[in-house]
Amino acid sequence: MDTTPPILPPTDDWIFKLLFGDERHKDNTIALLKSFLDLPDEEFDITFMDTALKPEADEDKTGIVDIKVKTKSGKLLDVEIQVNPFPDLGKRISFYKSKLVVGQIGEGERYDVIQRVICVCILDYPLFHETEEYLNRFRFYNPENGLCFEGMPEEIYTMELPKVPAESDGRVVWDWMQFLRGKRKEDFEMIAERNPDVRDAVNTLYRISEDPEVRAQMECREKARRDHATLLYAAFQEGEARGEAQGEARSRMEIARNMKRLGLPPEVIEKAVGLRPEAIKQL
Numbered sequence: 431m432d433t434t435p436p437i438l439p440p441t442d443d444w445i446f447k448l449l450f451g452d453e454r455h456k457d458n459t460i461a462l463l464k465s466f467l468d469l470p471d472e473e474f475d476i477t478f479m480d481t482a483l484k485p486e487a488d489e490d491k492t493g494i495v496d497i498k499v500k501t502k503s504g505k506l507l508d509v510e511i512q513v514n515p516f517p518d519l520g521k522r523i524s525f526y527k528s529k530l531v532v533g534q535i536g537e538g539e540r541y542d543v544i545q546r547v548i549c550v551c552i553l554d555y556p557l558f559h560e561t562e563e564y565l566n567r568f569r570f571y572n573p574e575n576g577l578c579f580e581g582m583p584e585e586i587y588t589m590e591l592p593k594v595p596a597e598s599d600g601r602v603v604w605d606w607m608q609f610l611r612g613k614r615k616e617d618f619e620m621i622a623e624r625n626p627d628v629r630d631a632v633n634t635l636y637r638i639s640e641d642p643e644v645r646a647q648m649e650c651r652e653k654a655r656r657d658h659a660t661l662l663y664a665a666f667q668e669g670e671a672r673g674e675a676q677g678e679a680r681s682r683m684e685i686a687r688n689m690k691r692l693g694l695p696p697e698v699i700e701k702a703v704g705l706r707p708e709a710i711k712q713l
Contacts, residue, residue: 437618438639438648440610441554441591443496445648446511448638451497453478455634459499461627463507465603466565466587467548475502498530504545506530511610513554523549527584546583552610554591564593565603598624606631687713 438445450459460474479498497509508526516522530547558566568586570579594607605625609632612618618636622629638644682703689699696710 435640435645437612437615437635438644440612440635441511441513441552442648443511443513444651445635445638447496448644449631449634450509451478451481455631457627458631458634459497461631462606463499463509465601465606466589469501469505473501473503473505476500476507479506505548506534506545507548507550509550509552511552511554515555519551519557523551523586527586531583544583546585548585548587550587550589552589552591556590556592557588558590562593564590564595564607565601683713686710 440446440449449455450462456476456478460476463476464471464474476499479500481496481498496511497507499507499509501507508530510523510526512519527547527549530549531544534544535541566588568588570582570584571577572579589603589607591607591611594604594611598604602625605621605628608621609618609628612621618632622632682705686699686703686705686709689702690696690710690713696707699705699710700707
């Protein structure tokens with residue numbers, strides 16, 4: 431009987447951080463970024479940064495990104511993984527992107543200190559239903575003539591895992607997307623045989639999955655998620671019950687009001703809708 435613990439999902443945001451946001455596994459991060467970013471090789475001499483986005487003032491909204499790295503020349507990269515559909519995802523990306531831009535410049539400094547910010551969002555659900563392309567890159571363009579505003583230091587990449595084709599499209603990024611989509615050991619072994627860099631990430635995932643401390647923390651996280659989902663569902667049910675009760679009361683009042691307009695006596699209205707005589711008088 432196989433007693434090997436199940437392989438943990440690389441799309442879980444915490445496991446994703448262990449795989450790609452840890453200094454010990456920097457080679458995994460570099461190989462993933464190289465698979466789709468069009469940057470010179472020397473730029474991938476990266477440094478991991480604090481993932482908390484510091485607010486400008488006490489009342490400002492804070493944020494925490496999954497992975498934040500700086501390239502050799504100072505470009506900032508925010509890498510996020512999102513398993514479940516998130517409302518207003520574009521606005522959230524814009525918020526994080528803006529924080530990364532503003533955080534680079536201090537009072538009295540010139541704008542030329544601002545380096546390019548690249549936001550990468552890996553999604554385990556379809557985002558753009560109008561295209562089958564799983565990798566999309568966004569810059570600032572004039573939609574009328576296609577002119578790119580090169581001076582804008584912002585760029586966004588989205589990757590939609592459900593759209594990744596079953597057969598390789600010849601791009602290295604396909605290997606990494608298949609790794610993230612993996613569920614079973616056969617899935618991981620198949621893609622690891624194709625790409626030595628992915629093999630390193632697969633081995634890292636195996637080690638993480640067998641770590642008792644990691645598994646214990648994953649169980650705590652799963653429990654917290656279940657508890658949160660249960661509380662949300664209970665609140666939803668309570669809200670529905672209240673809504674039904676309020677709707678029923680409003681309906682009874684409206685029926686009583688119409689009966690009174692028709693000239694029916696209060697005792698008839700009371701029997702029909704169950705309202706007290708005092709309430710009927712106030713209609």
